[in-house]
């Protein structure tokens with residue numbers, strides 16, 4: 001019998017650091033150009049997979065963000081958010097695990113539609129919005145066995161992830177993406 005986790009339990013957080021903390025030689029050549037690409041990951045994956053792209057929603061629910069996510073978003077302690085976790089599939093294979101945090105205080109005006117988001121890409125909405133502003137990336141080396149990854153996506157060794165704060169109509173959203181072993185650009 002597993003002990004019940006206290007409300008707001010989060011697995012050990014990864015060590016997210018500003019991208020300029022890393023020299024280019026520290027980032028593996030396969031993912032380096034993708035980690036720092038400021039364009040839409042969705043569009044790049046669609047192109048790379050010759051259109052065989054799909055967003056698989058794994059969960060989308062109200063939760064408290066992790067402490068470092070709340071800090072990045074400038075949230076009051078314990079503010080609730082929609083936490084959306086998806087797999088980005090290329091030719092049916094999960095290339096990216098993505099976790100987005102949409103604070104309750106951002107779900108206003110035209111952003112209310114994010115309450116009922118489905119398997120269309122969050123990126124398509126973000127990059128279509130003229131008010132969108134993207135902040136600099138944070139990068140982390142992620143333990144492939146980390147419990148933050150669904151069991152089916154865990155791997156031996158180390159994975160690389162990126163995350164950043166977006167603002168739409170000056171309202172913050174966080175998007176994080178972890179590149180999985182099946183990722184073959």
Ligand SMILES: C=C(O[C@@H]1C=C(C(=O)O)C=C[C@H]1O)C(=O)O
Pocket residue numbers: 039040041042043055084086088098099100120121122123124126175176177
């Ligand atoms: C931010 C983007 O949106 C992508 C789509 C996501 C979703 O639909 O949940 C999550 C992460 C992103 O990779 C993008 O395409 O660059």
